Amino acid sequence: MTDQHLEDLDHDLEVATGTSGIDREAIFTAIMGSWPEQRALGRKVAATPDFWRDDSLSMAEHRERVLEQSHKLVAFGTPKLAFPESVGGGNNHGGNLAAFEQLALADPSLQIKTGVQFGLFGSAIMHLGTEVHHKRWLPDVIEMRIPGAFAMTESGHGSNVAGLDTTATYDEATQEWVINTPFRNAWKDYLGNAAKHGIAAVVFAQLITKGVNHGVHAFYVPIRDDAGEFLPGVGGDDDAEKGGLNGIDNGRLHFDHVRIPRDYLLNRYGNVDEEGNYTSPIESPGRRFFVMTGTLVQGRVSLDGASAVAQQASLQIAVTYANQRRQFDNTKSGRETVLLDYGRHQRRLIPRIATAFAATFAHDELLREFDAVFSGKGDTPERRADLETLAAALKPLSTWQAMDTMQDAREACGGAGFLMENRIVGLHHDFDVYTTFEGDNTVLHQLVGKRLLDDYASKFKGVDARGQARIVATQFAGKAFREIGLARLGGVVGDLGQSARSVGWLREPENQRALLEARVEEVIAEIGMEIGKVAKASADEQNAVFNANQNKLIDAARAYAELTQWDAFTRKLAVFEEGSETQRVMTWLRDLFGLSLIERDLQWYLLAGRLTAKRARLVTSYIDRLVLRLRPLAQDLVSSFGYTDAQLRAKIIEDDREEKRQEEANAYYEQLRAAGEEPKDERDIYRMKRGSRR
Template structure:
């Protein structure tokens, strides 16, 4: 098999290949390798300078409504945002706050009066803002935030107030230094009645950069990572803003204080409002994937030149990537990163089609997008944390040096697992949605269907206890259909079990919280099984669309390694519940070992195909490549081939 890097990169770049190429070129114009010895203030100033450079490039504007000078290319701008993960993650986060969270909230929660006044200034970076949702006492529980926005009909103003220390807005990006306005989320109160959480535009600094009257701004200080982002705290002391400061797409207040909304149910209104902000979660997942790709590129390229211990037959030291144990560290992680890359691409494409200007997204499609976004964000960010740590270890002491980039990747991505939604809470939301869908499917069955459903459940229990299931489900472990049967079987088994346990909460007088609390572990693994399956399906669908036969063949091996790594990682479930015998579980491990060996000759090609600009990987860790023999890894290109082709045989 001979695969060249550009062909594989085209498959990875996908629908927004031109955008990716543009961003790769633009990244060379920014200072994306900050000196680790910069002070916090110097780093923040550099990040803001780079942010303005992004604004001048015109790229952030592409995600906004064309009616206000934007490009209407939601998918393109999210793709471009994620690619900043190859450079400075502080810039990625600050850009996400400015154009994804602050600007995105104004665009999707506001109406023409807000768009006309603010969107151009937000797009151009003239008006820097914050997304003030999280409070010290309420993070994930947004529905019960304590900040209030009380309407005064006498003055036609809202009074924004922080009632106690727990209601302080906390960890807010752009707040400590640069933000002039905040989208503040608060409990909306009119005539003594609370209408739930809504968002309002609240100025926090004047033109001279001083806090507005009644606004207290604090600095979160030095963090474990992302110190180019000025995270701060906001306290509002009876701050007054005009009535039209309310972002009123989903709820409005008339001059006399009458509240109205196109969505009558408060809970449904709240979740609809948050659902429009799904772009943030999708963007975080994308940034996590690109950061992981960068870490793997560093570790695999280092592993292909770093030598340890002599091979007895030749007396020559062996490159560490030739050791199975080293391949085991990196290549399954690489395969899963490929899977998440394609799952993310599918998610971005669906978001783009649903949220493009003029699109009328069906509610069911939007809900499905939100569910997948929550699940993929959780899995992608957990994977980033684990994989980047593995890459650091795979590079030994060299991986611990700041100059070699991995420590900063570790520090900067660590918080990804808890911002834009704590991962555990996100998987609970996923579980709730898929359980609801499961309940609706069962409820729609007729009498015969319900009888068959009950018989299937009973048959499954018998098959599990007798071991018949493993015999009936026996198949080629490298066959995609068989892998999917195993993943779907696990997903459905866990979902049915969770539904059975949760049914007890419907009984009169049931301790609903106790039942839910006692089932949380089950719900989380059921949600994770669902995400594993949709990621597998996205990867398989992407491979099917690849026209280059050699690229498709290589991606099939990568996809197989990913699938079997997932199955191997949950061998206990598959054996305990009769989907695999003990012998077959051992065969999974043997297959993973074999696949690692098959992918070893292609490892450099696989990481080069991410298309990470070489300047973003330049560090002492890779200096050994200059002296390494090319025969140890990939053969050198022939005179007839362009120098950027990596041919493997």
């Protein structure tokens, strides 16, 4: 694409200059989302020194500090937000997570420890128990008088919850449950609060009564006495130092025929009477299992939000530093060049800003859906299933995005980025486990892929062979058309003339969406067809075909999550004043996000015939142009995230210290030049000598 062609682009893509054209307050309001008061409260916690991470502490000291902070947080009031009013809570599910997500900027260990206490242990009692359990335990859980562990994961079973090996067998003679981990692989593992502080646990185990296994259920199990010693039959280990989150006492638990009362079964979805008879309001064992585990989806929702926060914070640090730090006098002006004026630095950070906005806006929609389901205002089986799919799609994507963004931000700050005092590297360490916490990302995206396949297969239910053939023909008509080259020819004809015409095609939101959607639908259709061919084959053959397509399926699930973020970003554009500079800039960011995804998968789009070679080349050229146009606005955009020095606590950007150092150095050399005292550069003398010889 030539410079002249670039100049021919529509006038609304002219380079933005200055910072007065966009409404930072409007962008900040969009960032704060649907629960701004609660999110602001969470930011207030993050700005309070009592809750800050102290990097000078040993692991043992860090654990005790985080425990103390957890008690202080109770006094602050945010942990109560999600619990029922009947036990002193606020019954505000969305607001609770909006506040909780900000705790990562205080100390991620505090966020996750309180997430275990209130979001897992307490929520399990609330959602899986009944009113008798609520009254018996929740007031003490909310006040941190009962620190607890969430004992689901086992050493031998992580993502495969249905396959847990811990058993809870009912003893009719004593009307007790016998909790047992029969072998080492059945030990409960990686549990927050298990190594030291927890005095009880919600234990997930196979419920067995009258010789029948009714599947995984949850039980309240005391594990320590008042002196902090394990109760009889309970044992455990300390997971010790980890790659991050060392303020949490993660550990293992095992049970040797530990007995608990019959009513310690959290029996909202399954009950056993005194005689050992099992009943459930959900007849289907499979559906019962998914309903029970689905009540715990808030963990994934909260991690999605925390990951958006991590992206925002690391970018606000890195971009601010890049606008102050100077390296190399490329123009011989006597001033070195600001880092963000380098093309590669722009390409590294500015698309990440677009991604952070996309993740933030998609999370707010996920949070609203979560609140609708869990408040009861929109709790239907269909919406609950959709919520689970959406959370399983977005949590992996945003946690991966956060890790990639923090790594780029860390590197963009050079050696300073590797110092703990500048926050990014510490956040990166602590967030690393988020990619496997609350469900391994790859496994979650496989679940999403299976849901997409189920939706595809539903098109064929109740349809005869002729109707199925018609659906298949319709599904692949566009693909066949592209493969014979006619669509390519039409695309080439449409591209004739100015390159701006092809760029204009790429700018159209319906075309961007069609490309992103195709990356999902065509792949799912292809996999569905392959699996359909072996529908009547043996289980081994079906598994082999599925396994052969697993990688494509997971890629399609990620593409679905990315499309979800793009859609959310597009919908959010409507909140900005129509035709305003702010809406125009936010549209550029949306385009940058979508086209960056398309650029990453250009090979697929070319092979699928979705893009002509000319349009494919213009994707990168247009991205470069967008990055250049957004560069003058980068500082305003990251400042719109709204974090203060007290929340970021990155010394490289506090009080503009880097900019002041740069100005001090510049003033020194200017003074030398003005006084005629600046030493001559040997290289200049050498060049003059060489010139005189010629």
